[in-house]
Amino acid sequence: MSIPASTNQLVESLEQYEDVVLWINDTLTPRDGDDDDSSPLPLTDLTELDHQITQLLTTLDIASEDASAQIERLIDDVSRGIPRLAxxxxxxxxxxxxxxxxxxxxLQRSRDAIPKETSEALDNLHQLDTVKGRMEAAREVLREAESWSTLxxxxxxxxAEKSYAKAAERLSEANKSMVVFQNTPEYDxxxxxxxxxxxxxxxxLSTALVSAxxxxxxxxxxxxFSIFAIIxxxxxxxxxxYASRRSGIVSLWQNTPLVDCEASNEVATQGFADFLPKFYTNFTSLLNTERTSICAIFPDPSFTLSQFISSTMSSLQPTMPQRLTSYSSHHGELSLTQLISVLRATEEFATGVEKIMEKVQFATSPMLPPKSISTPFDKPQSHRRRSSRMSISLRPQPAAVASSMKPVTDSLDSMEWDQEVFQPFLDFQVDYGSLERRFLEQSLLNIITSDTREKVQAADRPRLFRERAIDIFGVAEGSMGRCKTFTHGYGAVGLVQALDGFFQSFVDxxxxxxQTEPYSSSSLVKNSISDGELSDLDYTAQDWSDIQLSLHLLASGKSVFDRMMTFETKLRTYLSQVASQFRLAFSDPSNFLIAATKGESQLLEQSTLNSAELHSLLLSIENESNPREPPFSASLRHQPAAPPPVPEPLLLNARKALSTFAQACQMSTTKTILCPLRNHLAGYASSPSWRSNADPALMTSSNDLRVPTFSLSPSDxxxxxxxxxxxLPRLFEVYAxxxxxxxSLQTLPxxxxEMLQNLSEQTQDLPNQQSHRRRPSSYMKPNAIDAEVVSSAWLVSLGHTFLEYLTxxxxxxxPSLSVAGAAQLSSDLEYLSNIVRALNVEHSALERWKSYVGMDAADGIKTLNESISDPVDPVLERVAKLCGWR
Known part of the structure; x- marks a missing residue:
C-alpha cells in the first residue's frame, strides 16, 4: 500500500481526482511488486489494509482540521481587509x-522627439531580433531531437561499460528536455x-547495490544512492x-517458535513474553549499527532511520497484532497482566530508540542550539507544540484559539516509527475495561473456589465474608497500577466500571x-441472654441463633462498607493524580508526556479512550479536590463557612449492592424477631368470636339480670x-x-x-436523664448515630412490618363479622393502636380498619354510599363485605 507521507501530499493527491471513491481505491491499491488487485487478499493483507485505512482516516482527519484552520485564518484576513479594499x-x-x-x-513627446527615419530603423531592428530568437529556439529543439535519437x-x-554515474547524468539531462515535447505526439x-x-x-545497479x-x-x-536520486x-x-538490512531481525521473528502464540510444527521452548525482550535487544543492536551507516549514506538520516523501523515492524510475519491476539487468547481471562509485561518491554525498547534518534539528530546537526528548559514558573509560549486533535482539555478554550494552535514540530516530532511500534497494542488498550473486568472476575472465582469445596458452617459465614473481602480489596488495589501501566490513565472510566461491577458481583x-439458604446449624447455641432477663420472651434457641447470625452478617457488611469507602478514597486519589498529569501534559506537551513516547501518547489521545466521559470524570474529581471558592463579598464576612461538597460516589453499583445485602440481613432479622408475634396470629382470623350473635352492649348475670357493659376487653x-x-424495646436494650x-438504617422497611431526621431531632430534644436507654456518653463515637435513634428506627420498622402483615x-x-364480632375486633384494634403508638408507630391501614369496624350499620352504609363517586377505599370495601352492609 502507498499512502502519502505528509498532509500536503495527501491533499495534492486528492485534488487530482473528481471522485473520492476512486481516489480511495487508488490510494489503497497495491503498487509495483504487489499481488494482482483482482486476487483475494489474504488475512495478513486484510490486517495491513485495516491499518492503512486507519492511518489514512487519521491523516484525512488531520488534513481536514488543518484546512479548516487555514480557511478560518483566510476568512479573518479577508474580513479585516474588505473595509480598506474600497x-x-x-x-x-x-x-x-x-x-x-x-x-x-x-509617448507623444517621445514621438515628436524621434525623427521618422530613426523610428523606422528601430522597428526593423526589433523585427530582426525577434527572428533571431525564434531561430535559436528552433536550433535548440533540433539539438534536443538529435540527442534523443542517440539517447x-x-x-x-x-x-555496459558500468559507467553508471555518466548514464544517470545522461538520463537526467534527457529528462529535463521532456518538457519540450509536452502536449505533442512525441511525448509518450x-x-x-x-x-x-x-x-x-x-x-x-541492483546486484552491485545489494552486495555493497x-x-x-x-x-x-x-x-x-546519488545515482538513484538522479534518475x-x-x-x-x-x-x-531496508529489505537487506532487516532480513536478519525478520528471520529471528519468523523462525522462533513460541508456546503461547500461533501453532508451530517445531518444538517451542519459550513464551512470547520471554522472546520479545530478546527480539527488541537484537533490534536495538541493529539500529545502533545502522546509525553510523545511515548517517554516512542518506542526507536525511533521522527520517531514514524512522522509515527503517516502521518498514521492519510492518514486514514481520506473523504480524505483531496477530501474535498479540494469539497471546491474549492463550492466557484467557488473565491476559491483562501478560499484555502489560509485553507493553512494558515495548516501551523500554521505544525509550532506547528515542535515545538513538537523538544521537542521530545531534550527529547531523551539531550547531543547533540546545532547547530551552522551561520551569514551572515560565509562561507558556505561543510556539508550544499543541496537538490539534486533543479531545480532552481540562481547561476550556475558545474554538478559534484552539484551532489556531498549530503544532510546531522538529525532525523528531515528525517521525512515526513509535506509532508503528505501539499501534498493535491500541485495540487492547481501548478494550482495557473489559480486560480488567475479566481479570477481576477470574480472581474472584479463584478466591471463592476454596469456599465451594467444603460446606461452610453458618456461624462461620460472617467471618468468611470479612476475610474474603480482604482478599477482594487486595486484588482490586492492583487495578490502579494496571490502569496506569497499560493505558497511562486513559482507561480510568473502564477502571471505575470494572471495579464497580467486580465489587457488586462479590456482594451479590x-x-x-x-436470600436462598436457610441458616440453621446445630453448632449455634442459645445465647446466654435468653436465660436471664429475656427468658420470658417467646424465642427458641434457634431464634436467638438466627438473630445473632443476622446481626453478625450485618456487622460484616458494615466492615466491608468501611473498607470500600477507604478504597474509594484511594481510587479518588489516583484519579486526581491522573487529572494533574493530564493537565501538565496538555499545558506543556513538549516537556511532559503522558505515555512513554510522543507517538504512543498521540495514539492514546486519538483513540476512543479519550472520550467526553473521561473528561467529565477527571474534571469532577479535580473540582472535588480543588473546589473553586466564591468571590469575596463583604456581606459574607461574618457568615460561617459552607461545608465542603459531598463527593459523588464512584462505586455506585457496589454501594447499591451493599445496601441490598444490608436489607436482606435486616429482613432476615425482622422475620425472626416477629416470628412469635405472627405465630400468635395463626388462628386469629378463624376465631369463633367473629360470628357470635350476643349483644355486646348487654351482659346477662347468673340471675338473668341484664347488666350494661361500657367496653370490651381485648382478646387473649x-x-x-x-x-x-x-x-421489643427490652430486646434492643441488649443490643444497644x-x-x-x-x-444502613435507610434500608429498613x-x-x-425524613423519618430518621425526625427521630434524631426528637432524641436530641429529650433531656439526658429522661433517656434511660441511651448509651453512656463515654461510649459515644464521633459522628456516630445515637443509640436511641437506632432503637427507635428498628422499632418503627418492626411495628410497621407487623401491622402491614396484620392488615x-x-x-x-x-370470613365475616357479626355485630358482636365487629365490636370485639374494634376493641382489639383500638388496643393495638394504643400499644404501637407507644412505639412511635402510626399505621394508616390499622387506623382505617379500626374506624370502619367501629361504625354501626347505618354509619357504615352512609360512608359507603358517600364514597361511591370516589375510588372506594379497599379497607372500607372489605369491612362492608364482612359486616354485610352491601
Missing part, C-alpha cells in the same frame, strides 16, 4: 488615471523510452537497503446466599401480641452497643430519611 481601489484608480495621462504625454544507444553503452514514446532506460540502469549493502560499504552505497528512483534504493453472591391473642410488642444495628393478610382473611 479605499485602496479608489486610490489605485486615481493613480492609474494619473499614470495613464502621464504616459500618453510622454538509447549512449545509455546502453554506458551501462519518449517518456516510455525514459522509463525503460531507467529500469535498465536500476536492474544493472551486505558488505556495509558506505562509500559505495552513498555513490549508488528519481530514491524510494527504490531505500526499499533495497453473599446476598443471594442470605391481641394481649399476647401486645406483650410481645412491648417487649452493637454498631451493626446502626448500619418503612423507614425513610394485609390476617384481617382480610376473616
Amino acid at each position: 479605499y485602496d481601489l479608489h486610490f489605485m484608480k486615481d493613480g492609474a488615471s494619473t499614470l495613464q495621462n502621464a504616459l500618453v504625454g510622454v 538509447e544507444h549512449e545509455v546502453t553503452s554506458l551501462i 514514446p519518449r517518456r516510455n523510452l525514459m522509463v525503460n532506460l531507467q529500469n535498465q540502469l536500476e536492474a544493472a 549493502i551486505n558488505a556495509q560499504d558506505s562509500n559505495a552505497c552513498k555513490e549508488y 528519481q528512483r530514491e524510494s527504490e534504493f531505500r526499499n533495497y537497503y 453472591m453473599w446476598t443471594a446466599d442470605i 391473642t391481641v394481649q399476647r401480641v401486645a406483650e410481645g410488642l412491648l417487649n 452497643d452493637d454498631d451493626a444495628l446502626a448500619f 418503612f423507614v425513610e430519611a 394485609a393478610e390476617i384481617l382480610p382473611a376473616i
Whole structure:
C-alpha cells in the first residue's frame, strides 16, 4: 500500500481526482511488486489494509482540521481587509488615471522627439531580433531531437561499460528536455523510452547495490544512492537497503517458535513474553549499527532511520497484532497482566530508540542550539507544540484559539516509527475495561473456589465474608497500577466500571446466599441472654441463633462498607493524580508526556479512550479536590463557612449492592424477631368470636339480670401480641452497643430519611436523664448515630412490618363479622393502636380498619354510599363485605 507521507501530499493527491471513491481505491491499491488487485487478499493483507485505512482516516482527519484552520485564518484576513479594499481601489484608480495621462504625454513627446527615419530603423531592428530568437529556439529543439535519437544507444553503452554515474547524468539531462515535447505526439514514446532506460540502469545497479549493502560499504552505497536520486528512483534504493538490512531481525521473528502464540510444527521452548525482550535487544543492536551507516549514506538520516523501523515492524510475519491476539487468547481471562509485561518491554525498547534518534539528530546537526528548559514558573509560549486533535482539555478554550494552535514540530516530532511500534497494542488498550473486568472476575472465582469445596458452617459465614473481602480489596488495589501501566490513565472510566461491577458481583453472591439458604446449624447455641432477663420472651434457641447470625452478617457488611469507602478514597486519589498529569501534559506537551513516547501518547489521545466521559470524570474529581471558592463579598464576612461538597460516589453499583445485602440481613432479622408475634396470629382470623350473635352492649348475670357493659376487653391473642410488642424495646436494650444495628438504617422497611431526621431531632430534644436507654456518653463515637435513634428506627420498622402483615393478610382473611364480632375486633384494634403508638408507630391501614369496624350499620352504609363517586377505599370495601352492609 502507498499512502502519502505528509498532509500536503495527501491533499495534492486528492485534488487530482473528481471522485473520492476512486481516489480511495487508488490510494489503497497495491503498487509495483504487489499481488494482482483482482486476487483475494489474504488475512495478513486484510490486517495491513485495516491499518492503512486507519492511518489514512487519521491523516484525512488531520488534513481536514488543518484546512479548516487555514480557511478560518483566510476568512479573518479577508474580513479585516474588505473595509480598506474600497479605499485602496479608489486610490489605485486615481493613480492609474494619473499614470495613464502621464504616459500618453510622454509617448507623444517621445514621438515628436524621434525623427521618422530613426523610428523606422528601430522597428526593423526589433523585427530582426525577434527572428533571431525564434531561430535559436528552433536550433535548440533540433539539438534536443538529435540527442534523443542517440539517447538509447549512449545509455546502453554506458551501462555496459558500468559507467553508471555518466548514464544517470545522461538520463537526467534527457529528462529535463521532456518538457519540450509536452502536449505533442512525441511525448509518450519518449517518456516510455525514459522509463525503460531507467529500469535498465536500476536492474544493472541492483546486484552491485545489494552486495555493497551486505558488505556495509558506505562509500559505495552513498555513490549508488546519488545515482538513484538522479534518475528519481530514491524510494527504490531505500526499499533495497531496508529489505537487506532487516532480513536478519525478520528471520529471528519468523523462525522462533513460541508456546503461547500461533501453532508451530517445531518444538517451542519459550513464551512470547520471554522472546520479545530478546527480539527488541537484537533490534536495538541493529539500529545502533545502522546509525553510523545511515548517517554516512542518506542526507536525511533521522527520517531514514524512522522509515527503517516502521518498514521492519510492518514486514514481520506473523504480524505483531496477530501474535498479540494469539497471546491474549492463550492466557484467557488473565491476559491483562501478560499484555502489560509485553507493553512494558515495548516501551523500554521505544525509550532506547528515542535515545538513538537523538544521537542521530545531534550527529547531523551539531550547531543547533540546545532547547530551552522551561520551569514551572515560565509562561507558556505561543510556539508550544499543541496537538490539534486533543479531545480532552481540562481547561476550556475558545474554538478559534484552539484551532489556531498549530503544532510546531522538529525532525523528531515528525517521525512515526513509535506509532508503528505501539499501534498493535491500541485495540487492547481501548478494550482495557473489559480486560480488567475479566481479570477481576477470574480472581474472584479463584478466591471463592476454596469456599465451594467444603460446606461452610453458618456461624462461620460472617467471618468468611470479612476475610474474603480482604482478599477482594487486595486484588482490586492492583487495578490502579494496571490502569496506569497499560493505558497511562486513559482507561480510568473502564477502571471505575470494572471495579464497580467486580465489587457488586462479590456482594451479590453473599446476598443471594442470605436470600436462598436457610441458616440453621446445630453448632449455634442459645445465647446466654435468653436465660436471664429475656427468658420470658417467646424465642427458641434457634431464634436467638438466627438473630445473632443476622446481626453478625450485618456487622460484616458494615466492615466491608468501611473498607470500600477507604478504597474509594484511594481510587479518588489516583484519579486526581491522573487529572494533574493530564493537565501538565496538555499545558506543556513538549516537556511532559503522558505515555512513554510522543507517538504512543498521540495514539492514546486519538483513540476512543479519550472520550467526553473521561473528561467529565477527571474534571469532577479535580473540582472535588480543588473546589473553586466564591468571590469575596463583604456581606459574607461574618457568615460561617459552607461545608465542603459531598463527593459523588464512584462505586455506585457496589454501594447499591451493599445496601441490598444490608436489607436482606435486616429482613432476615425482622422475620425472626416477629416470628412469635405472627405465630400468635395463626388462628386469629378463624376465631369463633367473629360470628357470635350476643349483644355486646348487654351482659346477662347468673340471675338473668341484664347488666350494661361500657367496653370490651381485648382478646387473649391481641394481649399476647401486645406483650410481645412491648417487649421489643427490652430486646434492643441488649443490643444497644452493637454498631451493626446502626448500619444502613435507610434500608429498613418503612423507614425513610425524613423519618430518621425526625427521630434524631426528637432524641436530641429529650433531656439526658429522661433517656434511660441511651448509651453512656463515654461510649459515644464521633459522628456516630445515637443509640436511641437506632432503637427507635428498628422499632418503627418492626411495628410497621407487623401491622402491614396484620392488615394485609390476617384481617382480610376473616370470613365475616357479626355485630358482636365487629365490636370485639374494634376493641382489639383500638388496643393495638394504643400499644404501637407507644412505639412511635402510626399505621394508616390499622387506623382505617379500626374506624370502619367501629361504625354501626347505618354509619357504615352512609360512608359507603358517600364514597361511591370516589375510588372506594379497599379497607372500607372489605369491612362492608364482612359486616354485610352491601
